[in-house]
Amino acid sequence: MPKLRFSFARGGYFTATVMIDKAPKTWEAIRTNLPVTTKAYNARWTGRETHTKLDLPNKPPRENQILNAGLGDVIYAAEWSDRDVTGFEAIGWF
Numbered sequence: 001m002p003k004l005r006f007s008f009a010r011g012g013y014f015t016a017t018v019m020i021d022k023a024p025k026t027w028e029a030i031r032t033n034l035p036v037t038t039k040a041y042n043a044r045w046t047g048r049e050t051h052t053k054l055d056l057p058n059k060p061p062r063e064n065q066i067l068n069a070g071l072g073d074v075i076y077a078a079e080w081s082d083r084d085v086t087g088f089e090a091i092g093w094f
Contacts, residue, residue, distance in 0.1 A: 002027065004074070006093070008040070016074040016093070023063035026076050029056050030091075043092075051077070051092035059089070069094050 001020055007013040020027050033056055040052045049069070054076075062080060069075050071094055078089040 002031070004034075014093070023060070023076070026060040026063050029058050029060040030054075030076065033057070049092050049094045051090040054089045054091060056089065 002018040004016045004018060005013055006016070018027050033054075036052075036054075038052050040050050042048075042050050059078060060076075069092070074091065074093045076091055079086060
């Protein structure tokens, strides 16, 4: 399975395993836009998580969407067309 490496300007990194079998179209949309250098943000939406904004030119469809993320999970999140769209799109890690 492919892996994503997240590195930080102040040092440190972590590696996430991509579950390509669960979201192949999402992975393809992200993969074709790598590497990316961007700022990371801390948040408290559903607990304690950090995210980095994305702006993929080809948005993937919903694939295996879940409502809860757990410790160690890395997710792709976006607003879908059935909601009020503000343009939010990110990769988050918990």
